[in-house]
Amino acid sequence: MNKKEFLGRLSELIKDISEEEKKDILFDYEEHFRIGLEKGRKEEEIAASLGDPKVIAKQSRASCILKKAEKTTSVNNIVRAIFAAVGLGFFNLVIVLGPAIGLIGILVSLFATAFAVTISGVAVLFGTLMGPVFAWNIYIPFTAAVSIPLGIGLTALGLLFIIGVFYLTKFFYKLSIGYLKMNLQIITNRRNTR
Amino acid sequence: MNIQFKKGVLELCVLSMLEREVCYGYELVNEISKSISISEGTIYPLLRRLKSEELVTTYLQESQEGPPRKYYKLTELGRKKEEELKKEWFTFIKNVNNFLKGSEKNE
Numbered sequence: 001m002n003k004k005e006f007l008g009r010l011s012e013l014i015k016d017i018s019e020e021e022k023k024d025i026l027f028d029y030e031e032h033f034r035i036g037l038e039k040g041r042k043e044e045e046i047a048a049s050l051g052d053p054k055v056i057a058k059q060s061r062a063s064c065i066l067k068k069a070e071k072t073t074s075v076n077n078i079v080r081a082i083f084a085a086v087g088l089g090f091f092n093l094v095i096v097l098g099p100a101i102g103l104i105g106i107l108v109s110l111f112a113t114a115f116a117v118t119i120s121g122v123a124v125l126f127g128t129l130m131g132p133v134f135a136w137n138i139y140i141p142f143t144a145a146v147s148i149p150l151g152i153g154l155t156a157l158g159l160l161f162i163i164g165v166f167y168l169t170k171f172f173y174k175l176s177i178g179y180l181k182m183n184l185q186i187i188t189n190r191r192n193t194r
Numbered sequence: 195m196n197i198q199f200k201k202g203v204l205e206l207c208v209l210s211m212l213e214r215e216v217c218y219g220y221e222l223v224n225e226i227s228k229s230i231s232i233s234e235g236t237i238y239p240l241l242r243r244l245k246s247e248e249l250v251t252t253y254l255q256e257s258q259e260g261p262p263r264k265y266y267k268l269t270e271l272g273r274k275k276e277e278e279l280k281k282e283w284f285t286f287i288k289n290v291n292n293f294l295k296g297s298e299k300n301e
């Protein structure tokens with residue numbers, strides 16, 4: 001592989017990160033080639049000692065995408081960061097994807113519970129108030145004096161629950177970023193020393 | 195050398211070299227690969243990480259031979275980190291050496 005092929009492959013492999021970061025990364029390798037050539041080495045020799053562009057691209061991509069997820073909170077960004085980390089090897093498939101699926105499962109079930117509590121509160125409230133009006137045949141085993149406060153209480157509890165889960169999601173987000181960062185550190189150190 | 199030994203030592207080597215002098219990327223790669231066999235390309239992602247952790251800063255400087263080069267310089271934070279890692283490393287080595295000597299006597 002000569003200089004042009006090496007940089008071309010690398011550039012192709014990191015095309016989905018921001019233009020600025022990409023330029024920055026390619027600049028480093030261009031400089032490396034340039035100085036190597038000045039020292040009298042051959043392009044092919046330099047490319048060979050740099051190693052596989054795939055390995056370099058994977059590491060560079062993972063840290064760029066992670067940085068982005070840290071700066072702007074979004075589901076899309078964290079999902080991309082997780083997949084970039086998983087792409088770093090089989091080890092990560094277990095150590096990253098496993099916990100990620102677990103966390104998402106917990107959050108989804110908590111959201112569902114919170115939603116169900118809210119809905120049931122609304123149902124009790126409306127059932128009590130509207131039941132007699134529309135002559136619905138709903139059985140509510142309490143008198144209105146109990147079921148109205150109960151309905152309001154359940155609705156409020158459900159809403160608080162939703163807000164709570166929302167904050168928990170944010171907390172998990174930060175935690176995941178921290179975890180991915182640590183993971184990337186370990187992986188980069190390991191990859192560097194073959 | 196065993197992979198496990200080299201694991202994690204690279205960061206210390208880079209920091210330690212920068213502690214002695216300001217370097218450009220090629221120099222760093224070249225010097226370090228004299229002592230440790232590494233795939234050279236992966237030192238740049240490491241440098242980018244050190245930069246994003248604010249352990250090093252970079253600046254461009256003209257060279258006699260041609261276009262400007264990117265130089266890496268240790269920050270105050272980097273200096274502290276280097277000291278810390280170096281201390282850990284020497285303690286580790288000492289303990290392992292003591293252990294190995296001890297097990298030799300027992301044989």
